[in-house]
Amino acid sequence: MTRDLERAEALLRARGPARIPDGLAERAARAALAAEPAESSGFLAQLLPVAWRTAVVSVAAAIALAVVAGHDPGDESAALSLVNDPLTGEPVHGLTMLPDELADPTLGLLGGTPVVEGDSGSAAQGAGEGQR
Amino acid sequence: MAELEDLARRAAGGDRQAFTDLVRHTTPTVYRLALRMVGAESEAADIVQDTYIRAWQSVARLRDPAAALGWVCRICRNLCTDHLRARKRRPAAFIGDGGDGAAFGASDRAGDALGHFLGQDSSPLDPATLAASSQASDAIWQLVQTLRDKYRIVLLLHVVEGMSNDEISVALGCPVGTVESRLHRARQELAGKLERAARRSQRAKGVKRVGEGVA
Numbered sequence: 001m002t003r004d005l006e007r008a009e010a011l012l013r014a015r016g017p018a019r020i021p022d023g024l025a026e027r028a029a030r031a032a033l034a035a036e037p038a039e040s041s042g043f044l045a046q047l048l049p050v051a052w053r054t055a056v057v058s059v060a061a062a063i064a065l066a067v068v069a070g071h072d073p074g075d076e077s078a079a080l081s082l083v084n085d086p087l088t089g090e091p092v093h094g095l096t097m098l099p100d101e102l103a104d105p106t107l108g109l110l111g112g113t114p115v116v117e118g119d120s121g122s123a124a125q126g127a128g129e130g131q132r
Numbered sequence: 133m134a135e136l137e138d139l140a141r142r143a144a145g146g147d148r149q150a151f152t153d154l155v156r157h158t159t160p161t162v163y164r165l166a167l168r169m170v171g172a173e174s175e176a177a178d179i180v181q182d183t184y185i186r187a188w189q190s191v192a193r194l195r196d197p198a199a200a201l202g203w204v205c206r207i208c209r210n211l212c213t214d215h216l217r218a219r220k221r222r223p224a225a226f227i228g229d230g231g232d233g234a235a236f237g238a239s240d241r242a243g244d245a246l247g248h249f250l251g252q253d254s255s256p257l258d259p260a261t262l263a264a265s266s267q268a269s270d271a272i273w274q275l276v277q278t279l280r281d282k283y284r285i286v287l288l289l290h291v292v293e294g295m296s297n298d299e300i301s302v303a304l305g306c307p308v309g310t311v312e313s314r315l316h317r318a319r320q321e322l323a324g325k326l327e328r329a330a331r332r333s334q335r336a337k338g339v340k341r342v343g344e345g346v347a
Contacts, residue, residue, distance in 0.1 A: 004330065005323045009291050011269040012276065017293045018167050021177050025159035028181045029152040032188035 140200035165303045168288040169212040183208040205303045283318035
């Protein structure tokens, strides 16, 4: 059997290596260079798009949250009230490290009453009313 | 290799001429890899082109210019894998789907030629004899296509393309030891297929003789 295998391999070898199509490398290089410029290797150049995208997504998410909750996205105090748990009125976990000025009880952040009491249910109520 | 590293480093800095030279140096390996993975020349050429488009778009992020050849081969392998996956979804007849009997089912003459070729004790392996055995060669080629991908590719790169185990290791992105074991397994499987093909051919000859005797 080894002999047959040797003979089979000899037949395969006799086919010879694949011929590279004429001009393939040149065509491939031209197509590549024409497709898009190479990206810069600079560290900042790589970092900036990421930072930019993160910032855009964060702002968009904040605005979207405010809009979904039925608040005017331009109203800062209303936007801040979003960080309270709508059911308990307690601040959402992780916000206790906010600066003192944000901990003003009138803003309802640290255990205080939410600025717009009952507002958290207004969106749901509105939706229910709409259905009715 | 040092030259390739230098070209890759310059290409990473945006040097278009260096990138062109890098393509010229690596195309033979990349093309052969693509051809042995996808099987068809035109498809392999398209994949080579796509490989370098991707390479140019990401060359700035190449961390190790010394591994430039392995890097373009990896891009090529990924594209080939995607291509094969897409092809599986298409109803296309492709050599290699027929199992061990494909070499015989496709053509009785190829089967006869292979049967004649196998089991001969001492015919010389000179180029003229080998060239005359084109039908047997086709039949063996079809048997090779029935090997599992990971064995077939290594066998073809080694036997047909004449690449060393080190070169195959770079092209396939796996350790040399893996290349060696796959090559060994490929040969074992091919030997088994040849043996079965020879037996099948013997049986077919026996049936023919019996048939002739009856007639």
